[in-house]
Amino acid sequence: MRAGNVTLYDVAAAAGVSPKTVSRVINGAAGVSAATREQVQATIDELNYRPNFHARSLRVGRDEAIGVVLESLSDPFFATMASVIEEQALERGHVVLASSVGGDPEREHKLVQNLLQRQVSGLIMVPVSRDQSYLRAAAGQTPVVFVDRPARSADGLGTTVLGDDFGAAAAATEHLLHSGHTEIALIGDRPDVYTTAERIRGYRSALAESRVGVREDLIKTGVSSAAEARRALDELLRSERPPTAVFSSNARCSLGVVPALHARGRPDIAFVSFGDFPMADSLYPAVTVVDQDPAAVARTATQELFKQLDGAPAAEAPLSLPLRLVARGSGEIPLAAVTRP
Amino acid sequence: MRAGNVTLYDVAAAAGVSPKTVSRVINGAAGVSAATREQVQATIDELNYRPNFHARSLRVGRDEAIGVVLESLSDPFFATMASVIEEQALERGHVVLASSVGGDPEREHKLVQNLLQRQVSGLIMVPVSRDQSYLRAAAGQTPVVFVDRPARSADGLGTTVLGDDFGAAAAATEHLLHSGHTEIALIGDRPDVYTTAERIRGYRSALAESRVGVREDLIKTGVSSAAEARRALDELLRSERPPTAVFSSNARCSLGVVPALHARGRPDIAFVSFGDFPMADSLYPAVTVVDQDPAAVARTATQELFKQLDGAPAAEAPLSLPLRLVARGSGEIPLAAVTRP
DNA sequence: AACTTCACCGGCAACGAAGCCGGAGGAATG
DNA sequence: CATTCCTCCGGCTTCGTTGCCGGTGAAGTT
Numbered sequence: 011m012r013a014g015n016v017t018l019y020d021v022a023a024a025a026g027v028s029p030k031t032v033s034r035v036i037n038g039a040a041g042v043s044a045a046t047r048e049q050v051q052a053t054i055d056e057l058n059y060r061p062n063f064h065a066r067s068l069r070v071g072r073d074e075a076i077g078v079v080l081e082s083l084s085d086p087f088f089a090t091m092a093s094v095i096e097e098q099a100l101e102r103g104h105v106v107l108a109s110s111v112g113g114d115p116e117r118e119h120k121l122v123q124n125l126l127q128r129q130v131s132g133l134i135m136v137p138v139s140r141d142q143s144y145l146r147a148a149a150g151q152t153p154v155v156f157v158d159r160p161a162r163s164a165d166g167l168g169t170t171v172l173g174d175d176f177g178a179a180a181a182a183t184e185h186l187l188h189s190g191h192t193e194i195a196l197i198g199d200r201p202d203v204y205t206t207a208e209r210i211r212g213y214r215s216a217l218a219e220s221r222v223g224v225r226e227d228l229i230k231t232g233v234s235s236a237a238e239a240r241r242a243l244d245e246l247l248r249s250e251r252p253p254t255a256v257f258s259s260n261a262r263c264s265l266g267v268v269p270a271l272h273a274r275g276r277p278d279i280a281f282v283s284f285g286d287f288p289m290a291d292s293l294y295p296a297v298t299v300v301d302q303d304p305a306a307v308a309r310t311a312t313q314e315l316f317k318q319l320d321g322a323p324a325a326e327a328p329l330s331l332p333l334r335l336v337a338r339g340s341g342e343i344p345l346a347a348v349t350r351p
Numbered sequence: 352m353r354a355g356n357v358t359l360y361d362v363a364a365a366a367g368v369s370p371k372t373v374s375r376v377i378n379g380a381a382g383v384s385a386a387t388r389e390q391v392q393a394t395i396d397e398l399n400y401r402p403n404f405h406a407r408s409l410r411v412g413r414d415e416a417i418g419v420v421l422e423s424l425s426d427p428f429f430a431t432m433a434s435v436i437e438e439q440a441l442e443r444g445h446v447v448l449a450s451s452v453g454g455d456p457e458r459e460h461k462l463v464q465n466l467l468q469r470q471v472s473g474l475i476m477v478p479v480s481r482d483q484s485y486l487r488a489a490a491g492q493t494p495v496v497f498v499d500r501p502a503r504s505a506d507g508l509g510t511t512v513l514g515d516d517f518g519a520a521a522a523a524t525e526h527l528l529h530s531g532h533t534e535i536a537l538i539g540d541r542p543d544v545y546t547t548a549e550r551i552r553g554y555r556s557a558l559a560e561s562r563v564g565v566r567e568d569l570i571k572t573g574v575s576s577a578a579e580a581r582r583a584l585d586e587l588l589r590s591e592r593p594p595t596a597v598f599s600s601n602a603r604c605s606l607g608v609v610p611a612l613h614a615r616g617r618p619d620i621a622f623v624s625f626g627d628f629p630m631a632d633s634l635y636p637a638v639t640v641v642d643q644d645p646a647a648v649a650r651t652a653t654q655e656l657f658k659q660l661d662g663a664p665a666a667e668a669p670l671s672l673p674l675r676l677v678a679r680g681s682g683e684i685p686l687a688a689v690t691r692p
Numbered sequence: 693a694a695c696t697t698c699a700c701c702g703g704c705a706a707c708g709a710a711g712c713c714g715g716a717g718g719a720a721t722g
Numbered sequence: 723c724a725t726t727c728c729t730c731c732g733g734c735t736t737c738g739t740t741g742c743c744g745g746t747g748a749a750g751t752t
């Protein structure tokens with residue numbers, strides 16, 4: 011009854027069979043008669059034997075778990091992605107070992123390296139650091155799926171699943187332009203983040219298309235938390251030529267912009283958020299968003315990983331999922347409704 | 352340059368030393384001259400050697416990672432807990448392997464068992480199933496900290512860190528009573544969940560204290576998603592004697608109740624949410640909540656775990672953290688303001 | 693009767709790393 | 723000069739499991 015250091019060998023001794031037979035039983039392998047299988051199973055239960063995963067993985071050369079490394083769990087986008095991946099993986103019998111990098115690029119390397127050293131069966135990750143070439147060492151060993159953004163310096167190392175950031179950002183900006191706005195501010199993350207860069211590109215492209223100049227002073231980047239977003243918005247509103255519409259390039263920023271708009275008593279300013287978030291449809295006005303559909307991204311990512319686990323090669327071109335604009339009110343406020351202070 | 356199957360033995364051969372010396376170098380152990388250490392390190396870098404964690408853990412009998420099993424990442428309470436735990440653990444050099452049970456009690460056993468079989472250094476978990484006695488097998492081997500609710504049939508198996516659910520629920524209910532409400536509905540999870548039970552108990556206690564009878568038809572339990580919460584609220588509003596105030600026993604439910612109140616055009620109904628959520632202060636009316644302070648819970652939990660890792664015994668009594676009520680508006684709507692249909 | 697076939701089972705070695713001990717060599721000590 | 727001591731290092735063994743092979747006995751085949 012002492013601790014869990016019961017080994018396969020102990021079970022074998024107690025059951026009067028060889029360790030190999032016990033191994034066969036716990037792995038459901040053939041070559042064991044029903045009688046002995048039952049008998050061995052009984053002593054396993056009796057001794058409360060649990061196989062040592064490290065020993066197994068060492069021998070087999072694979073950990074059956076799959077690794078997941080996301081950016082941040084405080085972003086609803088990644089949080090639901092994590093849930094969906096876990097759900098899907100478990101259905102197939104894989105346990106998920108997840109971690110998040112929390113905005114620290116060094117942590118990505120560390121965490122991924124750690125999972126790789128555990129020889130996980132597969133890896134789903136959001137590439138946040140500026141270089142994933144370190145994955146080259148694991149090439150061919152471990153299937154990898156990149157989500158949300160492509161990896162850098164890691165061609166052919168895995169499949170990529172992402173949303174159409176450029177297109178959707180352009181559509182969102184056009185949406186605001188259609189309501190008459192021309193002074194459209196953008197609040198977003200660091201521009202060296204792929205998704206942010208693409209969304210800014212879409213924003214600029216839409217403005218250029220409709221012959222509205224880009225006002226650089228209306229672009230606030232490097233905003234990585236709700237608190238900073240709040241400050242950025244305050245700054246914009248206090249400027250000489252404040253914007254009449256705001257485009258937030260991610261949900262985390264929106265979580266700061268919306269409260270700030272409310273606190274400032276400016277529900278009249280048009281607003282579109284890239285990325286949905288809880289309560290967005292219960293606010294006043296309800297928030298118009300680009301729905302990134304994290305569940306869909308997660309589903310295709312896991313399915314893509316499973317394909318690779320089943321021997322299929324990694325898709326060479328990134329899988330780009332279409333995003334749709336969900337008009338709820340805040341993005342449809344006409345220019346005329348904006349009260350100039 | 353072929354894959355990552357470079358072993359310690361390969362490094363030893365290339366560096367012209369024994370495997371043992373290489374082992375000493377990668378573990379920073381004493382007994383190696385600066386010269387050879389440097390030389391070994393050089394060939395490690397050259398061969399791009401990475402130790403095999405399974406082999407190491409098998410030999411050492413411990414995985415330096417710490418395991419975390421939470422209920423659901425879609426609940427902001429658990430999501431921020433996960434973030435904080437990870438942050439803290441990494442500071443101390445531990446990688447976190449996280450999973451969530453997603454409301455399935457069987458998954459808890461499976462996931463925890465899995466982490467235990469990996470011989471993680473420590474475990475932080477939300478006990479969701481009705482029995483954690485299976486942890487007895489790991490007793491003394493792996494320090495465990497239970498968060499959010501106590502374990503069952505697992506006395507002395509670990510420390511428990513939780514919030515004062517009973518007291519805070521009673522306070523929230525009293526808060527509504529003070530505004531004149533007597534028909535206060537409760538929407539919550541399954542009552543066999545400890546926290547839910549405690550909160551219902553607090554609710555009942557407050558009603559009894561102030562001599563307001565408990566109307567059983569106003570208590571909707573077994574509500575485990577936002578969608579179900581929405582339905583539950585609809586049902587309440589359609590009843591003959593609808594409530595004038597609603598108390599949601601967790602954030603997940605609130606995420607359904609609030610949109611439903613808005614959709615029904617009933618911002619006049621008083622509302623208090625157990626558990627804060629993003630945007631709660633930007634809604635109209637802003638939502639009065641019981642702040643569970645997940646970050647504080649997570650911090651004390653990890654610190655408690657670290658204490659145990661450093662040899663301290665598990666605290667016998669649960670650590671109960673005080674919770675505070677954050678009045679924002681929705682909970683202070685007076686009875687008089689409610690428009691009877 | 694001699695042979696193949698098959699289901700069932702056991703022995704041995706190996707996965708990759710660390711623990712334990714022992715040994716060589718130089719410096720310090722008597 | 724002999725002895726002790728300490729530093730640096732290597733060999734053998736072990737962790738718990740599975741892969742590879744080989745063996746045994748009963749049943750079926752010619």
